[in-house]
Each structure stands twice: as structure tokens, then as C-alpha cells.
Amino acid sequence: MMNYKIAIVPGDGIGPEVIGQTIRVLDKVGEKFGHKFEYTEVLAGGCAIDASGTCLPQETIDTCRASDAVLLGAVGGWKWDTLPGSERPEMALLGLRKELGLFANLRPALLFEDLAEACPLKAEIVEGGLDIVVVRELTGGIYFGEKGTKDTDMGLAAYDVEQYAEEEVRRIAEVAFDMAMKRNKKVTSVDKANVLESSRLWRRVVAEVGEKYPEVELNNLYIDNAAMQMVRNPKQFDVIVTSNIFGDILSDEASMITGSIGMLPSASLATGNFGMYEPVHGSAPDIAGKDMANPMATILSSAMMLRYTFGLSDEADAVESAVKKVLADGYRTSDIAKEGENAIGTVKTGDLIVEAI
Amino acid sequence: MMNYKIAIVPGDGIGPEVIGQTIRVLDKVGEKFGHKFEYTEVLAGGCAIDASGTCLPQETIDTCRASDAVLLGAVGGWKWDTLPGSERPEMALLGLRKELGLFANLRPALLFEDLAEACPLKAEIVEGGLDIVVVRELTGGIYFGEKGTKDTDMGLAAYDVEQYAEEEVRRIAEVAFDMAMKRNKKVTSVDKANVLESSRLWRRVVAEVGEKYPEVELNNLYIDNAAMQMVRNPKQFDVIVTSNIFGDILSDEASMITGSIGMLPSASLATGNFGMYEPVHGSAPDIAGKDMANPMATILSSAMMLRYTFGLSDEADAVESAVKKVLADGYRTSDIAKEGENAIGTVKTGDLIVEAI
Numbered sequence: 098m099m100n101y102k103i104a105i106v107p108g109d110g111i112g113p114e115v116i117g118q119t120i121r122v123l124d125k126v127g128e129k130f131g132h133k134f135e136y137t138e139v140l141a142g143g144c145a146i147d148a149s150g151t152c153l154p155q156e157t158i159d160t161c162r163a164s165d166a167v168l169l170g171a172v173g174g175w176k177w178d179t180l181p182g183s184e185r186p187e188m189a190l191l192g193l194r195k196e197l198g199l200f201a202n203l204r205p206a207l208l209f210e211d212l213a214e215a216c217p218l219k220a221e222i223v224e225g226g227l228d229i230v231v232v233r234e235l236t237g238g239i240y241f242g243e244k245g246t247k248d249t250d251m252g253l254a255a256y257d258v259e260q261y262a263e264e265e266v267r268r269i270a271e272v273a274f275d276m277a278m279k280r281n282k283k284v285t286s287v288d289k290a291n292v293l294e295s296s297r298l299w300r301r302v303v304a305e306v307g308e309k310y311p312e313v314e315l316n317n318l319y320i321d322n323a324a325m326q327m328v329r330n331p332k333q334f335d336v337i338v339t340s341n342i343f344g345d346i347l348s349d350e351a352s353m354i355t356g357s358i359g360m361l362p363s364a365s366l367a368t369g370n371f372g373m374y375e376p377v378h379g380s381a382p383d384i385a386g387k388d389m390a391n392p393m394a395t396i397l398s399s400a401m402m403l404r405y406t407f408g409l410s411d412e413a414d415a416v417e418s419a420v421k422k423v424l425a426d427g428y429r430t431s432d433i434a435k436e437g438e439n440a441i442g443t444v445k446t447g448d449l450i451v452e453a454i
Numbered sequence: 455m456m457n458y459k460i461a462i463v464p465g466d467g468i469g470p471e472v473i474g475q476t477i478r479v480l481d482k483v484g485e486k487f488g489h490k491f492e493y494t495e496v497l498a499g500g501c502a503i504d505a506s507g508t509c510l511p512q513e514t515i516d517t518c519r520a521s522d523a524v525l526l527g528a529v530g531g532w533k534w535d536t537l538p539g540s541e542r543p544e545m546a547l548l549g550l551r552k553e554l555g556l557f558a559n560l561r562p563a564l565l566f567e568d569l570a571e572a573c574p575l576k577a578e579i580v581e582g583g584l585d586i587v588v589v590r591e592l593t594g595g596i597y598f599g600e601k602g603t604k605d606t607d608m609g610l611a612a613y614d615v616e617q618y619a620e621e622e623v624r625r626i627a628e629v630a631f632d633m634a635m636k637r638n639k640k641v642t643s644v645d646k647a648n649v650l651e652s653s654r655l656w657r658r659v660v661a662e663v664g665e666k667y668p669e670v671e672l673n674n675l676y677i678d679n680a681a682m683q684m685v686r687n688p689k690q691f692d693v694i695v696t697s698n699i700f701g702d703i704l705s706d707e708a709s710m711i712t713g714s715i716g717m718l719p720s721a722s723l724a725t726g727n728f729g730m731y732e733p734v735h736g737s738a739p740d741i742a743g744k745d746m747a748n749p750m751a752t753i754l755s756s757a758m759m760l761r762y763t764f765g766l767s768d769e770a771d772a773v774e775s776a777v778k779k780v781l782a783d784g785y786r787t788s789d790i791a792k793e794g795e796n797a798i799g800t801v802k803t804g805d806l807i808v809e810a811i
């Protein structure tokens with residue numbers, strides 16, 4: 098029996114609730130397939146600020162490093178909204194990414210057949226479904242470049258440096274091409290090479306990596322055009338690879354056009370098999386503690402963990418199928434229920450998914 | 455009789471054709487309202503590269519500077535697509551913006567009632583229409599910051615500096631608030647203040663400017679959230695103000711959700727009344743010279759010129775009403791015609807608009 102060590106970061110708002118149901122699902126998977134998942138709970142985000150004055154205590158980092166994978170609920174909330182941006186709970190995410198070397202963020206944007214109506218785009222644009230993965234570089238670029246202030250003749254100025262080195266681009270491009278090989282063999286690299294020096298380097302290195310994948314079709318798009326194409330004709334995309342800041346924007350836009358942001362998982366991977374898994378949605382403090390949150394995105398994130406970090410694809414398939422079955426059976430939490438439809442709660446959703454496995 | 459000097463930059467592809475019809479419209483306005491428009495044609499873009507080896511000859515800059523306003527068609531095309539990004543025809547735009555001090559880009563995103571069907575968003579999301587103006591900073595930020603390459607332990611790196619000074623933010627914020635006062639009194643400032651130092655300065659200065667406009671409601675959104683809201687609920691926006699790079703992305707996304715990018719004008723303003731006016735669409739080399747291009751976006755750009763640079767609002771209204779009338783009468787160029795509908799050509803569109811004035 099394999100023993101898998103998972104650091105659990107419930108975080109704030111609905112985080113603990115959705116994590117709670119996910120642990121039940123993992124336990125069921127363990128029982129059915131004969132694995133042992135061992136959980137260590139740690140603090141990050143607003144609750145960590147309250148408990149220790151910092152959003153990312155060293156102990157949290159240490160525990161995550163000592164684990165095989167990290168499962169995170171959500172961080173942030175109104176309570177800490179008066180703090181300056183740089184001291185907010187969300188900064189724990191940036192810290193975890195950097196400290197754990199999570200350079201590759203995978204953001205699938207899937208249209209769930211049973212929820213297709215929620216899509217904000219016209220039916221004919223998304224006919225036949227959507228299945229995009231945005232591969233976002235997560236530990237470089239303007240997020241982590243030098244920043245500061247200086248005096249200029251137009252007054253005080255503040256600056257941030259967008260920078261990419263060849264090796265940083267190479268490894269994220271490899272993740273994207275590897276992913277495309279398992280999917281529809283199409284990579285779209287998004288940059289602003291007509292303006293940015295860093296994008297020109299990006300584009301060159303992505304092309305070099307692409308030569309090792311002759312079966313994969315590589316396209317380059319400028320970010321402004323990509324933001325438009327995502328609305329006009331998102332079905333043209335398979336795997337999108339892009340920088341940290343462009344990926345932040347484009348992956349959120351892609352999530353939104355699925356119409357079911359409350360359903361979407363994400364993975365943030367390091368070299369090797371280590372990864373952090375979390376839902377795309379936020380901490381939703383307005384519904385926290387009310388047994389209203391949709392745990393599916395977190396449960397689907399745990400399926401990504403099973404697949405990518407633990408290499409357990411049958412187990413991942415089982416979780417994904419169970420979620421789909423519950424949807425197909427017509428059960429909905431309030432975020433995805435149609436007007437007038439009866440919504441079920443967080444725990445009941447967990448019950449049904451556990452049962453379906 | 456007032457004499458207005460306009461530098462004309464037809465550019466490439468369909469540029470000369472759409473400019474041709476716009477000049478006819480302006481002449482008609484002059485005739486009807488008693489003004490004289492004086493045109494000086496100059497080269498920029500691909501045609502300038504072919505003629506002189508540079509996409510933006512000094513003579514073009516000088517002529518623009520000596521004029522009251524600039525009217526531009528479109529630049530770029532396949533023919534020059536093999537040139538490195540930094541030598542492409544489009545670089546003429548960056549040069550003109552910088553040389554002419556065009557720091558404020560106004561990009562209206564309007565849903566034309568008669569073309570509402572073309573909108574990619576579901577009807578209920580845009581019910582009642584859309585009327586957004588994106589105010590994009592155009593001569594600062596990462597477009598014009600220091601850029602270069604350096605060696606790092608991850609190989610050669612390339613960098614670009616995003617930088618904003620207080621005075622740069624102040625003047626663009628003022629444009630946005632002034633605009634909001636004439637509209638629905640709502641400004642949304644878009645930044646990434648949770649990550650970028652330059653965004654934190656941006657947010658602070660915008661708030662300071664906002665204090666001088668107590669009637670205007672100011673909201674701040676992160677760019678990732680803004681890119682989502684634009685799809686989810688674009689009607690929440692009135693005036694959006696943002697940096698050069700975020701504005702590039704967001705204004706294009708906003709244009710696309712109107713469904714009629716071929717209809718949208720833009721203005722790029724300097725201090726005082728000087729401005730450059732151009733359609734949002736590109737040079738469309740595939741239909742160049744075929745009398746197929748839609749001149750309406752350029753004609754509407756000239757209406758913005760009448761309004762903002764020349765202060766001729768009755769004249770601007772006349773042009774805008776004429777365009778609307780032609781649409782309401784059911785005439786469409788092929789880009790906006792429905793399948794099976796008979797499309798009219800560029801010149802015929804010009805005829806009808808001239809007639810309607």
C-alpha cells in the first residue's frame with residue numbers, strides 16, 4: 098500500500114468546507130484503490146495573518162516541502178481587504194509558488210456538457226464544447242522581477258521589470274508541448290513580440306522547443322489578439338502557453354467563457370512530480386460556513402493531483418467520472434443551479450460524489 | 455470660414471480606400487457647414503518601408519506636427535510579415551504616438567443596435583446595448599520603458615521595464631474623469647496593484663484625481679478580473695482607464711464583444727486639441743483594392759476628430775447620424791452583412807453616407 102503525503106492548506110472563507118469534502122473523496126479513493134493519503138494541515142492566507150501576523154508562515158513552507166503534494170482551498174476575504182495589496186492574504190500564493198518552485202500553472206477551461214447553458218457566449222460559438230488548457234509560467238516575469246520607485250521629471254515613478262531567461266521559457270514550453278502531445282497537438286504561444294524584448298526571446302525559445310515536437314502545430318498570437326480570439330472563436334485553442342502576467346489575464350478570461358468558474362481546477366507544478374492543486378474560484382466569504390459552497394472544483398483539483406503528482410490515472414478518472422455523474426443526475430449547488438431549481442449543499446455534494454466513486 | 459489642416463496617412467491594405475471615402479464625407483461636411491478641410495497626404499507603415507526603407511519617415515512626423523489633426527487608415531500586411539517584429543509597419547504607430555505626444559487613447563466600444571446580432575455574447579448579457587469607453591495610456595509603461603538583454607544563470611534573459619510616473623498617471627486619469635462627467639459618471643481603473651509597484655502608484659494617483667470629481671464613482675479592478683467582467687457583465691462599465699499594455703488587451707477584448715470591430719473608431723489625443731484618429735480594424739490585405747472594405751470605422755473616426763480636435767459637435771453628430779441611417783436602411787458591407795444578404799461596396803457606402811449628411 099502506497100502512502101501519499103499531502104499538505105492541506107484550507108485557507109479562508111469557503112476553503113475549509115471545500116477541502117473537507119475533498120478529503121472525504123480522497124479517503125474513498127484510498128479505500129477503493131488501496132492507497133493511504135496522509136494529511137498535514139497548515140495555515141496560509143488571512144487565517145495565518147490572524148494567527149501569526151504573516152500570510153505565509155515558515156512552518157507552512159516547510160510542511161509543504163516535506164510533502165508529496167499540496168492541496169489548497171482558497172485564501173483572502175473582506176476582512177483583510179483594508180491591508181495594502183502587498184500584505185494581503187493572496188500574497189501567500191505568490192510565496193508558495195516561488196518557495197516551492199511551481200513554475201508551471203495548468204488551467205483547464207472546460208465546458209461541462211450539463212452546464213453549457215451557463216456559458217456567456219452564444220451557443221453556436223461553443224457548439225461541441227470547449228477544451229482548452231492554459232499553461233501559464235508562474236515563477237518568473239513581472240511578478241518576480243525587480244521593482245521599486247525612483248524620481249523622474251514627471252514626479253515619483255514606480256517600476257516593475259518583466260524578464261525571462263531562456264531556461265525559464267524552455268521548461269514551460271516543454272510542459273506545453275508535452276501536454277499537447279497528449280491532446281490535440283496544437284500549441285498557441287501568446288506574447289507581445291511586436292513590442293517587448295522579453296516576448297521576442299520567448300517566441301524564439303518556444304520555436305526552438307517546438308522543433309523537437311514535429312507533430313505539434315505551433316502558432317504565435319499577440320496577447321491583444323488572443324484576448325479577442327478567446328471570445329470570437331475559442332474552439333481554435335488546444336494548449337495555450339504564455340507568461341505569468343498574460344497567463345493571469347488569459348486563463349481567467351478562458352475560465353469565464355466556460356460559464357462555470359466554480360467548477361474549474363488548477364495545478365501548479367514544479368520540476369519532478371511535486372505540485373500544488375487548488376480550485377480557480379476564490380474564498381467567497383459571503384457564503385462561507387453556510388454549507389452552500391460548491392466543492393467540485395477542489396475535488397477536480399484533487400483528481401489533477403492524483404494524475405500529475407501521484408501518477409494514478411485510474412483513480413483520477415474515477416473522481417472525474419463521479420463528478421460528472423452527479424451533474425448528469427441533475428444535482429447542483431446554488432452557484433450552478435438554474436433559477437428556481439433546488440440547490441444542494443456542500444456536504445450533500447460530497448456525499449453524492451463519494452457514493453458515485 | 456475656418457480652415458482645418460489634416461495630415462492624411464492612408465497606410466497599407468484597405469487604408470487608402472477607407473480614407474478615400476472619409477475624405478469625401480469630410481468634404482461634404484465642409485460644404486454643408488462652411489468649413490475648409492485641407493489635406494496633406496504622407497506615408498507611414500509598409501508603403502513607407504517600400505518607398506524609403508523606414509516605416510516612419512521624418513517628413514511624415516513633420517507634416518503631422520504641422521497639422522491640426524492626423525487621420526490614419528491602417529498599416530501592415532503579409533508583405534512585411536517576415537520582417538522582425540521591431541521593424542514591422544505597425545511600429546510606425548508607436549513612433550507616431552511618441553513623437554506626437556498622443557498619451558490618451560480613446561476606444562469606444564459600442565453595440566450598434568442594428569448589428570446587435572453579431573455580438574458573440576448571449577443576448578441577455580448585452581440587453582439594452584453596450585456603451586463603454588476604454589481610456590488607454592499610450593505613451594508610457596512597458597511599451598516605452600527601458601528594454602534589453604543580459605546574461606543570467608538561466609541563460610540569456612531579455613527584459614522590459616513597466617514604469618509610470620505620477621504626472622503620467624494624473625493626466626490620463628483626468629482625461630478619464632472628464633469623459634465620465636459627460637457620460638454616466640463612472641470610472642473603473644484597471645491595474646494589478648496586488649502585484650505591481652507601478653500599479654500601486656497608478657491606483658494612488660487615480661484616487662487623488664478622483665477626489666476632484668466627487669460626482670464620479672471610482673472603482674478599481676485587477677486586470678484579470680476586468681478581463682472576466684468584460685465577458686460576464688460588460689454593462690457594468692462606463693469609462694475604463696488603464697495602462698498602455700492592459701489597455702491594449704482590454705480595449706481589444708471590449709471591441710470584440712461588440713461583434714462589430716469593423717465599425718469601431720478611435721482617437722489618440724495629445725495635450726491641447728491635437729489628435730490622431732484611426733479605425734480599430736487592421737489593414738485587411740486580403741480584401742484590399744476590391745471595393746469590399748467597410749469605411750464606417752474610419753468615417754466614425756473622422757467624427758471623433760470633428761468633435762475632439764475641432765470642437766465641431768454638430769458636424770460630428772451629422773456624420774454619426776448619417777452612418778446610423780445607412781445601417782438602419784439596411785445597407786451592409788460584407789463584413790457586417792448576414793449570410794445570404796447582399797453586400798454593398800466601399801464606394802457605395804461612401805455615397806450613401808455623403809448623401810445622408
Ligand SMILES: CC(C)[C@H](C(=O)O)[C@@H](O)C(=O)O
Pocket residue numbers: 187188190191345648649678
Ligand atoms: C492573487 C493574485 C496575486 C494571483 C495572481 O495574479 O497570480 C491570482 O490572480 C491568480 O491568478 O492566482
Ligand SMILES: CC(C)[C@H](C(=O)O)[C@@H](O)C(=O)O
Pocket residue numbers: 291292321544545547548702
Ligand atoms: C501594433 C501594436 C504595436 C499596437 C499596440 O500594441 O499598441 C496595436 O495592437 C494597437 O493596439 O494599436
